[in-house]
Every structure is written in structure tokens, then in C-alpha cells.
Amino acid sequence: xxxxxxxxxxxxxxxxxxxxxxxxxxxxxxxxxxxxxxxxxxxxxxxxxxxxxxxxxxxxxxxxxxxxxxxxxxxxxxxxxxxxxxxxxxxxxxxxxxxxxxxxxxxxxxxxxxxxxxxxxxxxxxxxxxxxxxxxxxxxxxxxxxxxxxxxxxxxxxxxxxxxxxxxxxxxxxxxxxxxxxxxxxxxxxxxxxxxxxxxxxxxxxxxxxxxxxxxxxxxxxxxxxxxxxxxxxxxxxxxxxxxxxxxxxxxxx
Numbered sequence: 660x661x662x663x664x665x666x667x668x669x670x671x672x673x674x675x676x677x678x679x680x681x682x683x684x685x686x687x688x689x690x691x692x693x694x695x696x697x698x699x700x701x702x703x704x705x706x707x708x709x710x711x712x713x714x715x716x717x718x719x720x721x722x723x724x725x726x727x728x729x730x731x732x733x734x735x736x737x738x739x740x741x742x743x744x745x746x747x748x749x750x751x752x753x754x755x756x757x758x759x760x761x762x763x764x765x766x767x768x769x770x771x772x773x774x775x776x777x778x779x780x781x782x783x784x785x786x787x788x789x790x791x792x793x794x795x796x797x798x799x800x801x802x803x804x805x806x807x808x809x810x811x812x813x814x815x816x817x818x819x820x821x822x823x824x825x826x827x828x829x830x831x832x833x834x835x836x837x838x839x840x841x842x843x844x845x846x847x848x849x850x851x852x853x854x855x856x857x858x859x860x861x862x863x864x865x866x867x868x869x870x871x872x873x874x875x876x877x878x879x880x881x882x883x884x885x886x887x888x889x890x891x892x893x894x895x896x897x898x899x900x901x902x903x904x905x906x907x908x909x910x911x912x913x
Contacts, residue, residue, distance in 0.1 A: 660781040662806025664753045665829030668706045669863040669885045677910055678876065679706040679885030681830075681865050682892055682902075683757060685727040686710050686744070687736035689897055695748045697896065702752040704906045706885065707830075709784060710745070712738055712758030723890040727897065738766045746778040753781040755808065755829065760788050768799035775805060782806035782829045790823055801828075808832050813852050817859060824860035831856060833866045833883065853882035873911050 672679040682705040687694050702708050711724065713731035738758070745754065756775070763771055763785065782805050788796060790809060797807055806828015811820045813834070824831045833856050835849060849866075856864045866879050867887025876886050888909060895905045 660753050660779045661804035662782045662828035663804070665707050665755065665781050665806065665808075666862055668753050669830050669865065672706045672885070673704070674910055678880050678883060679863070679865065680906065680910055681705065681707045681709060681867070681885050681887040682906060683709040683711060683724075683887065683889035684896065684902075685713060685724065685731050685893060686741045687713065687731040687734045688727040688893070689730060689899075691734050691736070691740075695744060697902065698744075698748055698754075699750065701892075701902050701906070702750045702754070704903050705752050707781075708750070708752050708754050709757040709887070709889075710741060710754055712736075712741060712756055712762055714759040714762060716759075721890055723893050723897075727893045738762050738771070742774050742778050742780075745780065750779070753829075754779065755782040755784060755806075756780055757784045760785055763796075768796055772799040772803050772805060775800070776803040780805065782808055784808045784810070784832065786810060790826060797826075810834055811856065813848065817855055820856055821859040824856065824862060824864075827860070827862050830863040830865050830885065831860045832887065833864050835866050835868045835870075835879075849879070850882050853879070857883070870909075873909055876909055 669679040682701050684701055713728040713736050715732065793807060800807065808829050809823040809827035810832045811823055833853060853864060853866060863884035865885035865887050866883040870886045870888045871891040879886055892902060892905065895902055
């Protein structure tokens with residue numbers, strides 16, 4: 660798997676006539692033993708899956724994902740545990756790692772890139788790695804075909820957004836609003852914001868933060884190539900409900 664596999668999956672989603680579905684799950688949550696089956700189930704109904712590496716201070720994440728990360732750390736999840744599990748797990752969708760810089764730096768960029776290529780990871784999202792400081796990381800992963808997904812927000816100037824889009828591997832992550840994951844409503848300016856990003860971006864644009872209902876997906880559908888679902892899915896998993904039922908319902912046509 661490579662960054663291109665993410666692009667291809669988003670541009671040719673499993674559900675014809677619908678935006679691609681990018682699903683986020685925290686590695687090792689709610690249990691270690693059940694995570695491999697959970698990952699396979701989510702992959703089966705998603706176009707791309709983000710596997711979250713738990714971190715003690717996840718600055719971009721709201722309370723739901725923070726709590727899942729805390730539980731996963733208590734369960735003993737590490738970068739090595741995630742990569743070893745991915746090596747043993749068959750998946751029907753490209754997987755990327757969502758993580759913060761410190762655990763990846765501790766693992767070592769070169770070692771991480773090599774190991775991720777071996778286990779079929781397609782790329783990374785690292786919210787606390789600024790673009791201007793990412794040269795070393797990108798130099799380690801790009802020879803393996805892996806991508807670093809860039810994030811933009813409604814307050815990112817369009818010139819900078821275009822720069823980030825051209826540097827982004829796989830897709831461009833369009834944060835729908837300022838703030839943290841899992842709360843708030845979509846702004847009235849969303850359509851224009853997403854349209855400008857799609858015009859500027861050579862890779863697909865996927866919108867995330869606040870995606871909880873089929874109605875929200877329908878609002879975003881005309882303006883983005885995909886939607887990213889995180890906190891709402893973590894809540895489903897925390898309750899022990901079926902993630903496929905939730906995700907299929909989210910993507911239902913009206």
C-alpha cells in the first residue's frame with residue numbers, strides 16, 4: 660500500500676455516487692483482543708481507515724478520542740504493538756497512522772518508514788508536525804511511497820492551503836471548523852471553503868470534524884471527495900455497538 664492507494668480509494672469509493680468514507684479508530688480501544696476484528700470490520704465498509712496511535716496529550720482531539728487514547732495507553736498500546744498487529748491483520752482498505760510526533764520520533768523515522776512499508780501502511784497524519792518542519796520526516800517516508808497527509812482549516816489562507824495541498828500525500832484533510840474534534844456545528848461558509856480547496860488541490864479533499872449523521876454527510880457530499888468520521892465512531896465502539904451498522908447508516912442516501 661502507498662499514498663497513491665489512498666488517493667485511488669477515495670476517488671473510486673465503495674459506495675457509488677457517495678463521498679468516500681475515511682474512518683478513524685484508536686488502536687487497542689476498547690480492548691486489545693478485539694481490535695483486529697474491529698479493524699477488519701471497519702475496513703470492510705470504509706474507503707480509508709485512520710488507526711490512531713494513542714498519546715498522552717492529543718492536542719487536536721476532543722474528549723471522546725482523548726478518553727479512548729487514555730484507555731489504549733492503559734491497555735499497553737505502543738507504536739510497535741500497532742505495527743505488529745497490522746502485519747498480522749488482513750485489510751480491505753488502505754490504512755494510515757494518525758499520531759503525534761513524540762512516539763514516532765522515539766521509534767525513529769527511518770525505522771518507522773521501513774516497518775510501515777513492510778506491514779502495508781499507506782501514510783500518516785501528524786497534527787503537531789508543522790509543514791515547515793516536516794522535511795526530515797517526508798525524506799524518510801517518501802522513498803517507500805508513503806504519504807504525509809496535510810491538514811487545513813477555515814482560517815488557513817488559500818495560498819498556504821494550495822501549498823499544503825500540493826505537498827499532501829494521499830488526500831488533503833479539510834478541518835470543517837476551528838476547535839477540537841467531536842463538537843460544534845458546521846459553519847455556513849463550509850461550501851465555499853471546500854470548493855476553494857478542491858480548486859487548489861491536486862489530491863482529493865476529505866472533510867472532517869463534526870461528522871455524525873447522514874444528514875451532515877449529505878450537506879458535505881456536493882463539496883468534498885470524502886468525509887472523515889472519528890469521535891462518533893469511537894462512541895459507537897465504546898458502547899459495544901456494531902460499527903458497520905453505524906457507518907452504513909451514516910452513508911445511506913436520502
